[in-house]
Structure formats: structure tokens, C-alpha cells
Amino acid sequence: MMGKNMWARVVQRGILTRARDGEEHREALVLRNPDGTWELPGGKVEYSETAFESLEREVLEETGLSITTADPVETAVRKLKPKKKRGKFAVVYRCAFEGDGVELSDEHVAFAWRDFSEVGATTLKQVDEYRSLRRVLAESVDEPRWERTAVHATGTDRSSESLTNGEGARGGDGDDER
DSSP states (O other): OOOOOOEEEEEEEEEEEEEETGGGEEEEEEEEOTTSOEEOSEEEOOTTOOHHHHHHHHHHHHHSOEEEEEEEEEEEEEEEEGGGTEEEEEEEEEEEEEOSSOOOOTTOSEEEEEOGGGOOTTTBSSHHHHHHHHHHHHSOOOOOSOBOOHHHHHTOOTTOOSOBOSSSOBOOOOOOOO
């Protein structure tokens, strides 16, 4: 028996980490919404953007930090409006970034760098963000392996909307909506 299809907006979030107390301890950037919930930086994919361009734009707008690489670590389907058959397809990325300080946008009221023990499952707005954060902070501190290709950097080929890891493998698109 086949069910009805669900329409899903593509959304994405970035996990930006830094070392605390040397390389032994990692903490991630979380942003506080006006309603008091916390979330990872990110947002929805706009028409004609690649996954990397969208993530790069959203993180820069919300934090003032520039994404240099992104590695997808989690995907999730969030069914928000069952009667309307609408939901979100979310992708969470582990990101490397450039920038010295966070410049918070008007969209959020606060930010914090937190280690995993300080971020509970009820702290983050979405469960998939919590699972992703737990996984990334438990991993080694190697840099993410996915980066923008020359094609994405120059914008000369709009046919590919995925990331590549230099070995020809492709990554997925994603973004997170408000």
C-alpha cells in the first residue's frame, strides 16, 4: 500500500566547534531564539543556491563567521503539519570556519559555546541537532573533509548542487527553516 507523498522544505544546520583546554575538550556554537529555545546556526535553502552556498550564507548572516568546509553528519525528516502533508528535510553538517568573534544577527538573542555535557536533549530545538552534536563532539578533532570545489567557488557550473570530497564522491544538500 502506497501512502501519499509529503512536501518537504530543505533545511540545514552547521555544527561549528572549537577547542577548549587544548585539543582534549570540544565545544560547539549554539544560538538562542527569542522564545528561549537553542539551535545550531543555519536556515533554509533559497532557490538556485547550492547546499554549500546556502549553509555558508546562513551561518555568515547569523554569526558573522565564514564556513570553509562542511561534512554532512545527520539527516532527518521532520513532519510538522500532518494534515497538510508538509514537513522539513534537515541536514546537519560538521563545519570548519574562519573568524575571530561571533557577530549575532537580530534573529537570535544570545549565543554560547557549549560542550556536550552542557547541552541536553531538551536544550536544542530539534532532536536530530542533539544527536549530531553528540556525535561530532565525541569524534576526533580532524577537519571536515568536504569542501567547496572549484566549480562551486567560481559558479561556472550550476548543474551540480552537491559538495565533493576531492575523491569524486558527492554529498547532499540541506538547510533548516524557521
